[in-house]
Amino acid sequence: MTLDIAAGTQLRFAEYFTEIPSEPETRATLIESWFPARELSQLIAKDRRVRDPAYAAHRWWARRPPALLRALLIASVLPPGVSAQEFWRRYASEEHHLAGKTVYDPFMGGGSTLVEAQRLGASVMGSDVDPMSVRIVKSELAPVDGNELREYGKLLLAHLHSELSWLYPSEPDAEPLHYFSIAEVQCPSCSATGPLYRNLVLVRDPKKAGAVVRDHAITAFCPVCSKLHNLKSAHRKEIRCCGKRFKITQGTFRSGAYHCPSCDVASTHRELKTGAARRRVLAVEETQENGRRRLRAPNNEDEAEQLQAVREWEAQRPHLPHPEGEIRATRSDERPRSYGVNKYEELFTPRQLLVLGHALKWIRDNVQADDFRRALELAISNALATNNRLCGYATDYGRLSALFSVRGYSLPALTVELNPLHETAGRGTIAACIERVAKSDTGEIRRHIWDAQTEQPRPNLFSFLRKNQPFWVELKNATSASDAEALEKIDVAIFDPPYFDFIAYDELSEFHRAWFGELDLAGDPLLPRSEEPVESFGLQLGQCLSEMVNRARGSNPFAFTYHSANPDAWRAVGVALDFAGLVVTKLWPIRSDGHMGHHSNPGNCEWDVVVVCRPKAGTAAQEFSDEVSLWVSNMKPLEVNAADIRNFNFAIDMARSRFAKVF
Structure with a gap:
């Protein structure tokens, strides 16, 4: 399906979306009922000064915390009812808990999702419009002998x-x-x-x-x-x-x-x-x-x-x-x-x-x-x-x-x-x-894990062994139609789409790309257009989500991180979900950017919201009961600033009319 978003164009889900048949049985996963957001927020803060050699080889400008991505990947494939103790055991272990799974990130950027998925034993696929991203991620996934x-x-x-x-x-x-x-x-x-x-x-x-x-x-x-x-x-x-x-x-x-x-x-x-x-x-x-x-x-x-x-x-x-x-x-x-x-x-x-x-x-x-x-x-x-x-x-x-x-x-x-x-x-x-x-070829990384006895983070030395899992990383516009022969079905999609209130990372990476004759991108970055910014951004993101729906295997939900104190940004997310025929099955607040000085200024968001979503088939609409006051209370003693109060409110407003539970 090709989408032409011209100035003033008004497109609606019902006009362009053909419902994708669901798998015979839709099953809920752990991330749709339980996720240790408060504990992870503390782990992320502890890990902020930990240098992971895989990510240190070359700078990228927007990395979600590896601790968050590891947790999202594990929780996305576990069934509901798994105990917190078992979750943290898996988080702390070096076993390949995602062996046999294929993980996809259409906005891979610096590749953190794919590296964490590979460490969990998954086969990984990723794409980005930026040639510098492709250079960096290929090196991370297949480092040479040091x-x-x-x-x-x-x-x-x-x-x-x-x-x-x-x-x-x-x-x-x-x-x-x-x-x-x-x-x-x-x-x-x-x-x-x-x-x-x-x-x-x-x-x-x-x-x-x-x-x-x-x-x-x-x-x-x-x-x-x-x-x-x-x-x-x-x-x-x-x-x-x-x-x-x-x-x-x-x-x-x-x-x-x-x-x-x-x-x-x-x-x-x-x-x-x-x-x-x-x-x-x-x-x-x-x-x-x-x-x-x-x-x-x-x-x-x-x-x-x-x-x-x-x-x-x-x-x-x-x-x-x-x-x-x-x-x-x-x-x-x-x-x-x-x-x-x-x-x-x-x-x-x-x-x-x-x-x-x-x-x-x-x-x-x-x-x-x-x-x-x-x-x-x-x-x-x-x-x-x-x-x-x-x-x-x-x-x-x-x-x-x-x-x-x-x-x-x-x-x-x-x-x-x-x-x-x-x-x-x-x-x-x-x-x-x-x-x-x-x-970057080392498998030993010192990061923090959650100690259930002390209820505090503690350091842990991971020794991640590579299995030489296959990976597919290419220069590709996430909104373009999939090449069925090149791209296989996916089991899990964890990603961090560009934000509505964006930083144009392609303008920064161009400084590097100019040395390699790679000034051209694989397509226009996902950014709001001056005419109809909410609709244009939402429909482009919706087309990306539709691509994932078309290639999804099984019934695992998708999850992505997002934040904005701008109500239009969250309206655009709603447009995207509607276009792709997705419903929200859970939202989780997570403090991920507080350690960065330029994010800590008044008016800047320090918390992400994890949006968990899946196709409507196999779900039933339900009232969304979470409130911002409950989120803030559950996160104590961590603080939430005024910008993130707005961020949380807009996220919840977006989810209310789209919330559903698995049958």
Whole structure:
């Protein structure tokens, strides 16, 4: 069935849906009667700092907690009446509880559902419109041998050092790690050029656990001559230089705007085109033989090598892989174009382009095995986020802050260029990124399980053994008709569809895809259209759900996670369920995003609602008795904010007219 959603089109379920015959017998499952939402919310909070090697190989921007997905998968196949004790036994065990089942995720994104299903012994199928998603998930489901990948990595790094170590000139007793710089911008009002900075602090030693130990409490710079000042006391408020006093906490960029020192007119990054502005290198941070770091002023050799890098890149550019294409002007997020950056190549320095281009060329010329070539390319792709012009610095901890740390093209006032060839320090070096991919072949993961005796989470070491289960992962629009020969029947579908109040992840992944010639998606992302947003989003999602109904085997329900404090978002979910002929058999609140700082701001949802649904055949309409007050009470001592109260109310309102129970 092909669906054309034109502006103003009003489509209804009765016009387009032909009821799918049900299985001879419809049976309820555990998730439709019981689910440990409160306990899982606590497990999710405990797991938030646990790094799972499978997911650490490459960044993805929207991952549901693995603990939630594991629980949903188990509860979706168990019959009602299974005890809480038995559920938690299965959750904590390494047995293949989904052996013989096929699990499908049509919006696989970073692949968490498929990885958790594979660990439970299922065969898995997944699709996404984004080529970067396909690259990441294939690597997660079939990781290469880590030790062999490390050997390839040694050869790659040896090649890069032999060809490009001159880009990062070293002292006899120290090696450069970070290059600090600020933008020199021109005021649109008076045309005066001046430095853009938030404050004068480059690094600080806060005496905190995990922070870099330094020889000085603070290192600050003079905004006039760039001289470095090493301050012994953390309580110093100012520096003296160039015949003036400067408060180290004050800068020219405050309250989201640059304040011109000459005319005091405030200008935004859009007006300044800061991303395209000339940058002034302030300092080079080096690692020393004694393990300490030091900052020094840039010297003539540093400047000469940067100029040589510009010439080398111009000469070698035609022969090296590099990001191609312009950044689309029609975007939901106007950045980074609003910074004055119009091409993806402009997001990288000539040094970075040389190193990354040489790395990809060596991989393509010297690694014949497809799986190892893809694994190394994935490592270089991940290194892009820490080797570009938009990287910042965690001043108190001494760590580079990668692009997309907060899901967007942010532009730090103090930017840092990493030496990607450094082998012993630095976040996001090529060696570190290769190691992250190499570690993804481990089956040992330390996560939390629920201790029924103490009624508290406790750590547990899982050893997940791979059975080499078959998997199908392809670039595919979830709304397109299934290829019956390529896609088999499915037993379980657990997924996280795009949200109505969306973040356009394809605009973020495009930063990576530009290096691989994969700018085109497999179809339009599932987003509301400006005309009839509720209807357009709901009908597209409904068509995806219909695809799952057509391929469902047996009578297990579907389950997906969703949240929004916007009533239109939940109305769109209702449109989707009606189009696919599905009823709601249960809703479960689950706290999944509270640990993320940018989700914790007032007005943002921290709780998901798990929507459990199934075809109407074999069910009977029933009154929905849950109330928001009951949900909130059952979740204590966990807190629910005002945005999630609205989120819960809208979810329940959507479900009331669509609620049913299995016969």
